[in-house]
Amino acid sequence: MPRLLLALLLVPTVFLATPAHAATCDAPAITRYGPASLTSALVGATVHEGRAYIVGRGQKPTLLSEIDLATRKVIRNVRLPGESEGGWATTVSRGKIYIGTYPSPDLYSFDPATGEVKRLHTFGAYGGFVWTLATAPDGMIYLGTSLDGRAWEYDQDTGAIKRFDVLAEGERYVRGISADAEYVYAGLLDKAKLMRITRADGTIKELAQGPSGLVELADHGDRVLATSGRELIDIRKDGTDDRRTTIPGAWLDMIYPAPDGTVYATSGPDGTLYRYRTGDTAFTKVADAPSPGDGTRKMQLLDERTMLGITGSGGMWWLDLRTGKAELLDLLEAGMEASPEKPQTMLLVPGRAVYIAGHFSMTVRDLRTGEHRRFRVPGEPKGLVRRGDRIYAAIYPSGEIIAIDIRTDEVTSLGFLGHDQQRPADIGYDPLTDKLVVVTSPLGSKLNGAVSVVDPDTGEKDVHVGVLPDQSVIGLAIDPKRGIAYLGGDVVGPGGAPPTRTTAQVAAFDLRTRTVLWRAEPVAGSRTVQDLELHDGLLYTLYKRPAGAWIALDVAGRSIEQQGRLSFHGTMTVHRGRVFASTYREGGNAYLLGPETRHLATGLGEEWFNVPELHFEPGSWNAWALVGRDLAKIRLDPRCPKVTP
Structure with missing residues (x-):
């Protein structure tokens, strides 16, 4: 995708703090610089009668764009009402487009003929997802949702809703769904099972067990297809003749069964296109990735030689199957609306750029x-x-480490962490050993995360899985004088595996010898360490579970020297010899930690995708952060009154 110059707001908006006792507090407390990050990323996509319908990701309200495939132009942008921010699930039934959204798990219809949008039903509490939609031959619509892990039926003639029985005890995600005249097929993420539901009476039967969560499902004549990590499950609909084929790459991304019986598939994270037919023992490469390193949201043959692909980054490609050559379109340039999104993370290069x-x-x-x-x-x-x-940068969902040249914006890859470590939580740099340090959670329903030591010049990686037993590694702080990385754990795990421990550990990891110096469980029953910062011999530890609890742990004697409670979890940073924190909840807050915690700012909003951050300018009390979804510079002088936008 070419570099895009964005017409963001260049004239700052200024908010004044409460009048203060000192001259240093008279200057504006907050300066806003417009949307921090504009997105064209998308999740849901479908094709109907020469038009593509795509659903934005992270936009509020949710965006539905209609693209004319002949002119390759966006002809209509429609906003969905309500509190949703995107929609993974799309399907077509009787000429209408259906969209399932998150984090308000709603079902919408869009009529291309009239432009009418309707919200039809809400499937659970805010925070849930409609992950997947499928249309049966008679037009009945089927859904898979989280966090309840249920499959549903929606009758568009009557508006009637039917919820099927529990598919597997403890399951949270129905991630894939397909339907034919007699059955509904559901792919479970946590339990990695392929389930069959009889439409007439709701009878449930397990068809297959996968090696990891089942994500994409597709009807394939008398067979059903499901993706499970790198593996394609190709099985008869009665559960017999179970065939398994593994794709090159880290995972099987998208599948599309063509009318002639050929199954096309893309591999993640590279995006290479392959083909497969029932009975094949391996996938056959068709073409290099049309959009390298991108996720595929939809594939469909337009004619016997042209494959259409729609990508997660906000692109569309047309691939000639005979030559392997592809044309790539940036949907922003085609007329898709860009909207402010929740940023992932931020970095300040002082005097140069944010x-x-x-x-x-x-x-x-x-x-x-x-x-x-x-x-x-x-x-x-x-x-x-x-x-x-x-x-x-450490990248999700691939576990790739990339380098960005601040002079040219050139992006290069240092490769992938592997070892199922595709959920990075943080990355740091140790100047003593001249190495990068990455902490991660595992992919799927596993518990053991890792700390990885990466050579920034060669990309060589030393991955230590299970460095904190039976827990992810989320928190990271580095002692640059001693070559020690301090690690914080999470016993809950990201993929639904039952915890085996009740208390998250912190540990000291020697980056020169690559060994654990010590482990500790400083607060019994605290299950998730969100962030760590080292200052003056104390390891400041901010917990997510229990939310907002923090301690200052003496790293020499492992005794708790300070402790307190903030509004919620977030991140910490050391600046001018003091420890600051930025947190969620109660409007979004900033604090100065210490024996007497000070509340420095409130009302900053809760619009980070991951956790709130502060990035201080050297030699000042000004920190770059977010106010709402705007990039902002906030004065956090401890001598001044609390800042409120």
Whole structure:
């Protein structure tokens, strides 16, 4: 995708603090610079009568765009009412487009003939997802949802809703769904099972067990297809003749059964296109990735030689199956609306730029000119760190480590962590060993996360899985004078595996010897460490479970020297010899930690995709952060009154 110059708001909006006792507090407390990150990322996509219908990701209200495939132009942008921010699920039935949304798990219909949008039903509490939709031959619509892990039926003639029985005890996600005249097929993420539901009476039968969560399902004549990690499950609808084929790459991304019986598939994270037919023992490569490093949201043959693909970054490609050549279209350039999204993370390069990571994009505010620019990255950066003229990012959902040249914006890959470590939580840099340090959670229903040591020049990786037994590794702090990484755990795990421990650990990991120096469980029953910061011999530990609890742990004697409670979890940073925190809840807050915690700001909003952050300018009390979804500079001088926008 070419670099896009964004016309963001360049004239700042200023908010004044409460009148203060000192002259230093008279200056504006908050300066806003417009949307921090604009997104064209998308999740749901479908095709109907020469038009593509795509659903934005992270936009509020949710965006539905209609693209004319002949002219390759967006001809209509429609906003869905309500509290949703995107929609993974789309299907077509009787000429209407149906969309399932999140985090308000709603079902909508859109009539292309009239432009009418209707919200039809809500499937549970806010925070849930409608992950998947399918249309049966008679027009009945079927849904899979989370966090209840249920399958549903929607009758568009009567508006009647039917919820099927529990498919597997403890399941939270029905991630894939398909339907034929007699059955509904559901793919379970936590339990990695393929289930069959008899439409007439709701009878449930297990057809197959996968090696990892089942995500994509497709009807294939007398067979049903399901993706399970790298594996394609190809099975008869009665549960017999179970065939398994593994795709090259880290996972099987998207599948599309063509009318002639050929199954086309893309592999993640690279995006290479393959084909398969029942009975094949391997996938056959068709073409290199039309959009390298991108997720595929939809594939469909337009004619016997042209495959259409729609990508997660907000692109569309047309691939000639005979030559392997592809044309790529940026949907922003085609007329798709860009909207402010929840940023992933942020990094300040003092005196030069602020980098704001979004979904498949990086937005840069040039501090010298005030201009904004935007370029593509291959996923969601979950952490950023600087070393010299390069910024390094840890990417979800691939576990890829990338480098960004701050002079040219060139993005290069250092490769993938592997070892099922595809959920990065943070990345740091240790100047003593000149190595990058990445902490991760595992993919799927596993418990053991890792700390990885990465050479920034060669990309060589040393991955230590299970460094904190039976827990993810989320928190990271580095002692740059001793070459020690401090790690914080999460016993809950990301994929639904039952916890085996009740208390999250913190640990000291020697980056020179690659060994654990010590482990501790400082607060019994605290299950998730959200963030760590090291200052003056104390390891400040902010918990997510229980939310907002924090301690200062003496790293020499492992005794708790300070403790307190904030509004919720978030992140911490050390600046001018003090420890600051930014948190969710109660409007979004900033604090100064210590024996007497000070509340420095409130009302900042809760619009971070991951956790709130503060990035201080050297030599001042000004921190770059968010106010709502706007990039902002906030004065957090401890001598001044509390800041409120």
